[in-house]
Amino acid sequence: MQRRQFLRFGALFATLGPISFGLQAHHSQIVPVTYSREEWRQRLTRSQFKILRDEGTERPFSSSLNNEKRQGVYHCAGCDLALFKSENKYDSGTGWPSFHTAITGHIETKPDKSLFYTRTEYHCARCGGHQGHVFDDGPKPTGLRWCNNGLALRFKPANP
Numbered sequence: 001m002q003r004r005q006f007l008r009f010g011a012l013f014a015t016l017g018p019i020s021f022g023l024q025a026h027h028s029q030i031v032p033v034t035y036s037r038e039e040w041r042q043r044l045t046r047s048q049f050k051i052l053r054d055e056g057t058e059r060p061f062s063s064s065l066n067n068e069k070r071q072g073v074y075h076c077a078g079c080d081l082a083l084f085k086s087e088n089k090y091d092s093g094t095g096w097p098s099f100h101t102a103i104t105g106h107i108e109t110k111p112d113k114s115l116f117y118t119r120t121e122y123h124c125a126r127c128g129g130h131q132g133h134v135f136d137d138g139p140k141p142t143g144l145r146w147c148n149n150g151l152a153l154r155f156k157p158a159n160p
């Protein structure tokens with residue numbers, strides 16, 4: 001890994017540090033939702049299962065949530081925990097629903113070494129369902145880009 005890249009990811013982990021700390025503080029308030037793989041298979045569609053339980057990624061620009069602009073809250077498609085608010089969504093141009101801020105305590109992160117460089121995977125704090133990856137090229141105020149699979153979310157509009 002080049003030095004510049006190393007510094008970039010170093011900066012990301014430094015940025016995420018306080019957030020992870022905040023998550024730990026809230027963690028005890030969330031009662032975990034646990035199902036066996038077979039139970040998840042029955043509760044989710046095939047494509048949702050692939051993303052949420054096997055850390056899959058949907059095709060870019062395939063989710064209708066990309067263009068969702070109404071006010072509301074984005075919930076985990078696995079267990080219904082609220083993860084993102086519409087006012088924190090922005091158009092990243094990547095083809096996946098993107099947010100600069102997540103709801104505190106409802107998301108957990110871990111390093112993902114499945115590519116040639118390490119990315120930061122994040123998942124729902126209640127059911128452990130994989131949502132996406134977080135990068136450090138987002139807009140203000142956090143500078144983060146929570147890049148989420150649309151199929152892993154369920155949007156609940158404020159005024160249905």
Ligand SMILES: [Zn+2]
Nearest residue numbers: 076079124127
């Ligand atoms: Zn969940």
